[in-house]
Amino acid sequence: xxELSYREAVRDALSRAMRQDDDVFIMGEDIAEMGGxxxxxxxxxxxFGPERVRNSPISEMALAGAAIGAAVQGMRPVAEIxxxxxxxxATEQIVNQAAKHRYxxxxxxxxxxxxxxxxxxxWSPGAQHAQQLEAWFVHIPGLKVVFPSTPTDVRGLxxxxxxxxxxxxxxxxxxxxxxxxxxxxxxxxxxxxxxxVHREGEDVTVxxxxxxxxxxxxxxxxxEENGISVEVVDPRTLQPLDEEALIASVKKTxxxxxxxEAVTRMGFGAEVAAVIQYGAFDWLDAxxxxxxxxxxxxxxxxxxxxxxxxxxNDVLEAINRTVARNSN
Amino acid sequence: xxxxxxxxTLSQEELRDFFREMLLIRRFEEKVEERFRAGELPGFxxxxxxxxxxxxxxxxxxxxxxxxxxTHRAHGHTLAKGTSPNExxxxxxxxLEGCSHGYGGSMHLYDVERGNMGANAxxxxxxxxxxxxxxxxxxxxxxxxxxxxxxxGATNIGxxxxxxxxxxxxxxxxxxxxEDNKWAESTPEKQHSPIRDLSKRAEAFGMxxxxxxxxxxxEVYKGAKKALDHARSGKGPVLLHxxxxxxxxxxxxxxxxxxxxxxxxxxxxxxxxLTDLRAKLExxxxxxxxxxxxxxxxxxxxxxxxxxxxxxxxxxxLKNVYA
Numbered sequence: 314x315x316e317l318s319y320r321e322a323v324r325d326a327l328s329r330a331m332r333q334d335d336d337v338f339i340m341g342e343d344i345a346e347m348g349g350x351x352x353x354x355x356x357x358x359x360x361f362g363p364e365r366v367r368n369s370p371i372s373e374m375a376l377a378g379a380a381i382g383a384a385v386q387g388m389r390p391v392a393e394i395x396x397x398x399x400x401x402x403a404t405e406q407i408v409n410q411a412a413k414h415r416y417x418x419x420x421x422x423x424x425x426x427x428x429x430x431x432x433x434x435x436w437s438p439g440a441q442h443a444q445q446l447e448a449w450f451v452h453i454p455g456l457k458v459v460f461p462s463t464p465t466d467v468r469g470l471x472x473x474x475x476x477x478x479x480x481x482x483x484x485x486x487x488x489x490x491x492x493x494x495x496x497x498x499x500x501x502x503x504x505x506x507x508x509x510v511h512r513e514g515e516d517v518t519v520x521x522x523x524x525x526x527x528x529x530x531x532x533x534x535x536x537e538e539n540g541i542s543v544e545v546v547d548p549r550t551l552q553p554l555d556e557e558a559l560i561a562s563v564k565k566t567x568x569x570x571x572x573x574e575a576v577t578r579m580g581f582g583a584e585v586a587a588v589i590q591y592g593a594f595d596w597l598d599a600x601x602x603x604x605x606x607x608x609x610x611x612x613x614x615x616x617x618x619x620x621x622x623x624x625x626n627d628v629l630e631a632i633n634r635t636v637a638r639n640s641n
Numbered sequence: 642x643x644x645x646x647x648x649x650t651l652s653q654e655e656l657r658d659f660f661r662e663m664l665l666i667r668r669f670e671e672k673v674e675e676r677f678r679a680g681e682l683p684g685f686x687x688x689x690x691x692x693x694x695x696x697x698x699x700x701x702x703x704x705x706x707x708x709x710x711x712t713h714r715a716h717g718h719t720l721a722k723g724t725s726p727n728e729x730x731x732x733x734x735x736x737l738e739g740c741s742h743g744y745g746g747s748m749h750l751y752d753v754e755r756g757n758m759g760a761n762a763x764x765x766x767x768x769x770x771x772x773x774x775x776x777x778x779x780x781x782x783x784x785x786x787x788x789x790x791x792x793x794g795a796t797n798i799g800x801x802x803x804x805x806x807x808x809x810x811x812x813x814x815x816x817x818x819x820e821d822n823k824w825a826e827s828t829p830e831k832q833h834s835p836i837r838d839l840s841k842r843a844e845a846f847g848m849x850x851x852x853x854x855x856x857x858x859x860e861v862y863k864g865a866k867k868a869l870d871h872a873r874s875g876k877g878p879v880l881l882h883x884x885x886x887x888x889x890x891x892x893x894x895x896x897x898x899x900x901x902x903x904x905x906x907x908x909x910x911x912x913x914x915l916t917d918l919r920a921k922l923e924x925x926x927x928x929x930x931x932x933x934x935x936x937x938x939x940x941x942x943x944x945x946x947x948x949x950x951x952x953x954x955x956x957x958x959l960k961n962v963y964a
Contacts, residue, residue, distance in 0.1 A: 375800070375804050386773075410770060
């Protein structure tokens with residue numbers, strides 16, 4: 314089994330799709346010679362040429378809109394939005410156009426476009442290069458939202474996103490690009506809408522996304538030393554959401570922590586908490602705990618940045634709170 | 642729809658056919674105004690009365706396989722691109738038989754089979770996608786052109802500049818049809834743009850601009866043909882500036898407090914494309930009456946068709962969200 318980094322796994326999915334299918338092409342800012350600001354598309358220009366690895370001007374509305382237009386004509390473009398923060402510039406096209414064409418046309422139009430983007434704290438990028446905006450897009454009917462946390466998941470889910478007939482906003486986390494994992498020789502597509510249980514446990518379910526999946530796994534290890542058995546579940550796809558899997562896990566453990574890097578207020582965890590309280594109300598032994606960033610733009614100074622966003626110890630504290638709540 | 646000759650010269654017969662279609666659009670929109678005022682039509686409705694020559698001139702110049710993106714003022718483009726009055730009227734009544742099956746309405750008219758990729762209720766919203774559709778044609782080596790309609794008001798929005806810049810940069814087969822009716826809703830051009838000749842905007846991108854009298858359908862047709870040929874031959878996109886007039890308000894029921902009664906009367910008397918064309922073709926009163934009666938019958942039939950259409954079930958609202 315080859316070992317791939319998260320970055321290489323993204324590149325592998327893109328390259329395999331482009332090798333087998335002329336309708337797939339990528340465009341974005343600095344993705345050609347430079348290979349993308351995160352190096353994801355390095356080497357792809359040499360293999361596929363400038364027609365299919367298209368450097369775009371710094372022009373997110375046109376970049377997003379052109380990808381939508383090409384998709385409407387039956388191609389499967391993947392547009393890279395360099396930083397999640399710049400999704401704000403493309404939001405009109407994604408929200409009013411990509412998400413609505415099929416609906417407004419009464420089913421005549423298909424929009425198989427993927428918007429790849431990345432963000433997250435960790436390198437002091439400051440307030441305009443690190444936001445976690447995934448929850449915004451979950452709020453829009455017509456879009457699918459994917460947020461993988463491992464090399465295997467990012468590869469299999471990107472493949473499925475490219476071949477999904479709906480617009481997909483695909484979130485990658487910057488600090489995950491370097492993590493490595495053995496992946497199957499052949500790319501195995503992962504169905505959109507299926508959660509992954511990373512670790513089974515009995516006492517608490519932690520539902521985490523993105524970087525926080527790894528923080529939750531670290532917290533689970535520490536909790537285990539204190540005799541607390543933690544189940545860690547990654548929804549992987551935020552829309553559609555595998556509600557069944559999340560509810561089933563909490564029905565087993567009776568306690569739930571939701572964790573993500575985005576600010577807690579109106580974060581994706583709020584929706585998960587609502588789903589759990591409704592689907593597993595009679596099984597819950599404690600209020601659902603929420604872990605997320607403090608309600609502030611991301612500060613620059615490393616000490617402040619570090620303090621604002623959640624880490625394993627924040628997840629562990631939430632686990633301990635929910636366990637302490639009930640001792641019958 | 643009668644196919645016109647490639648060379649760009651139009652016979653009297655073809656021009657009469659154009660006239661008939663312009664008249665059909667006019668009568669259709671007058672009927673829409675009437676039915677809206679009678680309280681039969683839901684939604685926000687915008688008529689393009691006065692701009693019929695642009696819709697017909699451009700759409701008649703298109704080839705099979707060419708696509709358009711329209712605006713909130715879309716009835717004329719939709720009819721000219723081949724959607725039947727029945728399907729269009731049914732859409733305005735919110736029926737399943739409508740061209741968007743009741744999901745779109747006046748501002749979201751689609752007819753994908755006929756190359757209408759959607760009217761857009763966001764000013765400038767369709768332009769980047771026309772660049773992208775043209776890119777798809779270019780990448781596949783298909784001899785097709787993607788055409789965007791938009792108004793003078795749209796030349797101030799970012800999508801216009803970004804879409805034209807990218808289209809020219811990548812030399813995609815697109816034509817950007819500027820319907821310059823002098824008004825952005827209630828705001829006159831001098832209040833929304835620092836320059837008077839909006840075709841100059843193309844210069845910023847190194848794009849060819851061509852300017853035509855948008856009230857003269859023959860001139861629009863010839864200009865469109867030339868622009869389409871240019872784009873189709875791989876030479877890049879064109880901005881086609883059509884000087885036109887909106888004879889009515891921004892929306893049906895607009896009291897037009899922003900323009901004087903004299904001006905409203907002046908544009909109706911001096912800038913109606915139907916009046917000019919009728920005179921040019923020397924259509925007699927009798928012939929006009931016959932044609933008008935025939936067209937009005939088509940329009941009346943579309944209302945009957947629409948009223949007899951099927952109302953969607955409320956829960957049909959949950960369909961078509963995802964493919």
